[in-house]
Amino acid sequence: MNFIKVLWVANVLFILGTSSCSPSLKNGFELIDPQEALTLRSEMFLSDEKVTNVFYDIAIMDTFVIFADYFSDSIIQIHSLNTPGRIIKSLYRGNGPNEFISPYFNKSVPPHYQTEELGFIDLNARKLGSVRLKENRRNIHSENLPAAFPFCTDLNRTEDYSYGIDTDINSKSMFFIWDNKKEQLIKGIPFYPTLKKDYPEEAHSFLYSGHLCVNEKTESIVMVMLNLNMVHFYSLKGEINKSYVIGKQLNSPDVASKFLDFPKDNKYFTDICGTDKFVYCLYNGTNKHDGSSEIFVFNWNNTFVKKLQLNNPLQKIIVDKSDKYLLGININTEGGTEVVRFLLKD
Template sequence: MLSEGKVLFSKDDNCYLYDLKITDNFYLFLDEKNDTVLRIYEQDNILQTSISSCRSSEKDKLWKPLFTKEIHAETEDIAYLVDNNTYYKAITLDANNSNMKINTIKPLKQRNMFSRDFNITTKETFGIPISRDTKCPFYFFNPDSGYYWVDPSPALEKKMPNDVFSYTNTICLNESQNTIVSAYRFTNHVSFYGLDGTLKTTVKFGETPVIPITTSDPNKIDIRNTSKCFTYICGTAKYVYCLYEGSSDFTNQSKIVVFQWDGKHINTWQADRNLQAIAVDKNDKYILAISRNKNDGQDIIRYYLSVH
């Protein structure tokens, strides 16, 4: 079970934190609303920002960053992101002097494929296109061979409406496990693939299948009134953590559904409030979460985990 959530700090409505990462000594947050696009806190001194970065298009700065979701079990105080859909970058932190260095690892060379949920491996870039026009849950890309679009689970495809937005999802990759996981927003299913795009298994969370509601047009889903299922995903070397909503309007207390990388369901935890995004430390000891608060701002909450 989860411990009772402890609010570490709060932000008012001048900020909108949309993603987070945990390293050995720091918490990192990305801010969509403020010119301070990156905020970093020392874990043993969370009452004030230790390091920050203002939005800039300079090479060693950040413009429109997204943390990548692939697993880096061996890293200590390094976080990885894709900036402006163009560059794969590393943020290297020094716990001794609170210094930060942003280095460009490589350009992605994806031309105009604007994407989210980037997962970068030694060979390919995995992602989800922002403008969805296919049922494919994700693609992988190599500059030499181009794009490969991965098919959805045939069993899931039989249940879903034809609207491609039925397949809205979020992904997380573990290269050492040869697995990428796709958790779906409008259905309570999670698919596990090999890195070559081969489907390994699809599992259903809960007893009753959740299928998107359609409008008067049976080929269009009613996004507003359809239950939201998996809204966020992250992982560690051992487990993949899926944030589950369960309501149509984001009013439920969130659940955190835990799987092994082979698709075995390990645990389900009930949070004490609705959560927007989560990160887990690499030793699977605690969860850090972003949650809306009653003052139109956001709280940063820590939950300690029981043994899986």
């Protein structure tokens, strides 16, 4: 073992407790600190010049782009992908039997673009919903969530299973796996890694919070961390395959923080999305919200591919199925949101 490798191993062991080692992760964490990045310039896709929008989620499906909106009565807006200013259909807040309050779109790969049906979850309404877009029919379906289904973010729902990040402050897991047919929890995936710093137990669910993307075809789950500069690759059974640290060392929040969610500390990964080929991880790395974002791109074989440097601070991202372009939600100076586009291929 050469001198540099000895220093690296010593640094990891200094930061982590001995219990952080996993039998399936023999070589520890791989450090990623790319000095070069592909710089991308944005173009306006949809502005709020005429109508104030406060979009908080986004999805692409066939010839449509779909937004969830905090501000408008049209809580879900379906726009033409080729003519973004054209609204094809809106789902209105409190409208009829399919009433929704704050829906979030299914993040799994590939259902968000390979079918004509977009799924979403609304935890406040305790409902699962879907919008079917086919020819001139745009049917809305909803069903009540099972009583035992966890309150979660980042729902990734496949035919048989659901994966999500439990938002309960007493949660003991990074994410959970749910059996859709038996309507029962299979298991929660334990917090990882174990840190030497003695964080209060009630802060753990915030410390290990992040974002999740599932690709059933490649039997992979990727979780990126908000308060730790880490990316984890798991099997569909929740077994960890590989972990990356972004930068020269593992960083973690101030253990003396007065707030459980560490608002003054650096925030690292703020969103994730995937296609058949790649997973795109939106990275901030500071405690500011107005700096330009970066995107770390991996393939589904757990391998780092490249870093993208953007010229906008983005909150949410989505990539089309051919990996040709990326759409991102950007908060403007007036407090509304704009949608910008970045070309990924010439």
